[in-house]
Amino acid sequence: MTGTAADVPARQGEKIRCHPSIIVERSLSALVVLAVLATQLGQGAVPAVFALLFVAVVLFNYRQWSRTTVQFNATDVVVERDTLFKMKKTLPYAKMASVNVNRGIVNRVFGTSRLQININSGSGATVPEAVLTFREDVAEEIRAGLAERLCGRETVSEDEPVEPVVTFSPADVIVHGLFSVSTYQTASGFAFLAYSAFQLYTSAGVGGGALVSLLMFFVVQLAPSVSLIFHYYNYRVYRRGDTIHLEHGLIRTYTTSFDVSRINAVRVKRTLAARLLGRSCIEAEVVGLASGSGESLRPVLCLLKDDATQQRLLEELVPEFVDGHARERQPEEAKGVLLVRAAIASLVLVLAAAYPSVYVYRETAAIPGIAGTVLPFALPLATAAAALAICYATYVSYRVTEFGTGADLFSFVNGAVDRETVVMNYDKVQMVRITQGPVARLFGVARGRVYLLSAVGGASVSSGYFAGSRLAAIGETVMERIASGEYDWRKNSV
Amino acid sequence: MSFPGQVNGQAPVDGGSPEPGAGADGYRRLNRKCMLSMYISYAVWYAVLLAAYILTRTYAEGFLSPYYDLIGYAFLLVLAIALVYAAVAPPVFYARYRYRITADRVDVRCGVLFIRHTLVPIERVHQVEITRGPINNLLGLADVTITTAGGEATIRYLEVDEAEKVADRLNSLIGRMLRERMPGAADE
Numbered sequence: 001m002t003g004t005a006a007d008v009p010a011r012q013g014e015k016i017r018c019h020p021s022i023i024v025e026r027s028l029s030a031l032v033v034l035a036v037l038a039t040q041l042g043q044g045a046v047p048a049v050f051a052l053l054f055v056a057v058v059l060f061n062y063r064q065w066s067r068t069t070v071q072f073n074a075t076d077v078v079v080e081r082d083t084l085f086k087m088k089k090t091l092p093y094a095k096m097a098s099v100n101v102n103r104g105i106v107n108r109v110f111g112t113s114r115l116q117i118n119i120n121s122g123s124g125a126t127v128p129e130a131v132l133t134f135r136e137d138v139a140e141e142i143r144a145g146l147a148e149r150l151c152g153r154e155t156v157s158e159d160e161p162v163e164p165v166v167t168f169s170p171a172d173v174i175v176h177g178l179f180s181v182s183t184y185q186t187a188s189g190f191a192f193l194a195y196s197a198f199q200l201y202t203s204a205g206v207g208g209g210a211l212v213s214l215l216m217f218f219v220v221q222l223a224p225s226v227s228l229i230f231h232y233y234n235y236r237v238y239r240r241g242d243t244i245h246l247e248h249g250l251i252r253t254y255t256t257s258f259d260v261s262r263i264n265a266v267r268v269k270r271t272l273a274a275r276l277l278g279r280s281c282i283e284a285e286v287v288g289l290a291s292g293s294g295e296s297l298r299p300v301l302c303l304l305k306d307d308a309t310q311q312r313l314l315e316e317l318v319p320e321f322v323d324g325h326a327r328e329r330q331p332e333e334a335k336g337v338l339l340v341r342a343a344i345a346s347l348v349l350v351l352a353a354a355y356p357s358v359y360v361y362r363e364t365a366a367i368p369g370i371a372g373t374v375l376p377f378a379l380p381l382a383t384a385a386a387a388l389a390i391c392y393a394t395y396v397s398y399r400v401t402e403f404g405t406g407a408d409l410f411s412f413v414n415g416a417v418d419r420e421t422v423v424m425n426y427d428k429v430q431m432v433r434i435t436q437g438p439v440a441r442l443f444g445v446a447r448g449r450v451y452l453l454s455a456v457g458g459a460s461v462s463s464g465y466f467a468g469s470r471l472a473a474i475g476e477t478v479m480e481r482i483a484s485g486e487y488d489w490r491k492n493s494v
Numbered sequence: 495m496s497f498p499g500q501v502n503g504q505a506p507v508d509g510g511s512p513e514p515g516a517g518a519d520g521y522r523r524l525n526r527k528c529m530l531s532m533y534i535s536y537a538v539w540y541a542v543l544l545a546a547y548i549l550t551r552t553y554a555e556g557f558l559s560p561y562y563d564l565i566g567y568a569f570l571l572v573l574a575i576a577l578v579y580a581a582v583a584p585p586v587f588y589a590r591y592r593y594r595i596t597a598d599r600v601d602v603r604c605g606v607l608f609i610r611h612t613l614v615p616i617e618r619v620h621q622v623e624i625t626r627g628p629i630n631n632l633l634g635l636a637d638v639t640i641t642t643a644g645g646e647a648t649i650r651y652l653e654v655d656e657a658e659k660v661a662d663r664l665n666s667l668i669g670r671m672l673r674e675r676m677p678g679a680a681d682e
Contacts, residue, residue: 287643355564430618430644434611441609451644460645468611475613479599482617489617489675 015069015080021110022133023061028106030057070132072142077117079130091129095119097262098289099146101139101255113139117146118289147243147257162245164238165316168303176303177229179273180281181221183417186273189221235303239317244284246299256299262286264428264452265461266301266321268310268421275419279304282314285454298454321423325406327413333443334465335398340439342394346387353383393417401464403448403471410474412450412463422461427487428452432475433460434468446471521592521603527633528591528651529584534629536580540573547573579606593649595663600640602649617671618642622664624657640664 071078081087116128196213233250246256265285282302357379364375393416402413411423431451448463448471481487594601600614621641636657638649
């Protein structure tokens, strides 16, 4: 028997179909593309051909919907499509990383939700293995049922209300949207804005250059901030048993949950602006949370909040990633490597800027007025400022870069401008690589790179310059934990 | 290389189990043929670079006019550096390359300018793959790529027989580990 999820609640072993609104959802993009093409090429029989094409797309999507069934069995979910391109996908509960629900505009119109099932896999980590549209209450029922299966040891009832440890106001969301964007991105965004203003000031009207710069400012700075504000609107995070739940979204709403054991690392991030405001945010490296809609895959456990609140939330939400181990700063030898690097970078910069500086000087020296006084020296001055910035960044980098090891966790602190503390669990480390460049060899230090399973598949986290033997302790601790049986493959295998 | 011999003095679970052909420290070296493979590969790339230089010098004067000489000198500098690197890198690579496979880990030390020490716990290995490009095929060499959930490590320029043995050894180690984890394995 095959029912439609619009009127049949999910029962074990029963084959059900997705909500028919999926036909509209899938045909909409074709409608937009064909409508645009029809307006551009709308002569003679072309619109009629496009209309026929659209009908064909709708019929195709109808056939896809009518012949695709979903079956929730005792041990797995089977998605089967019996069309020309047959497909049978079996998703065992044991391999599922997360089951999430999100709702877009079409979903809201039809009262449906998108159920997204992710497998704990590095390959194809950026797209969910199955996206199924059901009536809102059915999707929520299935999600709750699957979440309970995924976290078998769950002791707290899904219906039991949980009070979030920290509440986030709309102002927090706006602050997060504006100041969690990387400083380099913000700087380049404002550089475009400044150039646009300069163009407007120097030319009579709004020229092409000014418009392009303004557009770049929008793309680089404004759009990401607005997107973040929409994405994290109404943000709520709480922990129920061993499952972390996230709820947020203005236009598209997101309900995400994952088991704490799926977290591979926790990142505490502070952009330059956030540090000036005394705020920081927390992100987690969790594989299998893809929504397939291009948003950031790393779940945010805490929006930009004051450092004390962030620390409190970290301790309440993921105490598994808090052990207060001491961290050491880079040894004196690292200073030499960093200085050589800064000197080489500055030299390259000066050499690269030498010819353009002479060219600009020759071209602008004859200009009368203040422009003729300033412009010839603008490039050499900018180069000198950049070289100074490199030196200062080197000094800050030496001062802030840290590395610490504890019994279960280890951490790297990096970032001269945007600071990031990454806390990792030894049992989640996939591979360790220690690298010594020619200069580092001279000073007897090395850099470590730890490979983890991350939200986008594989990812690596780099350390600063430390003694090779000190960094090698990471790999050895991983090996010791495996050999001693301290590492539990049941909890950590992927 | 200044890393301590056994990473931090901690021996692998099987004590390193030196195999035939392995040095006193348990590490194996590559066959000298790896240098020939590298020389051929570098020669091909150098020929491509040289062709690009000749084409630039012959046809690009028109649209590079103000920078033509500058780009020409920069290209020559790159060619000279590449030539020195291509000549020196293979023997250095051969002299430094070491790898070791024990019951619990794969350990690779290699590099010309940047010396890398890669440690992969056998427990984390997902896939083992043997690959041969046309030059390696000609010389009877192969690469073994070890894939984990977080990244890849490669043991390069192994003789084909050795590559097969390495892959077999890794596969049997992974198989043994998985068998031990099967329900009821502990009771046997």
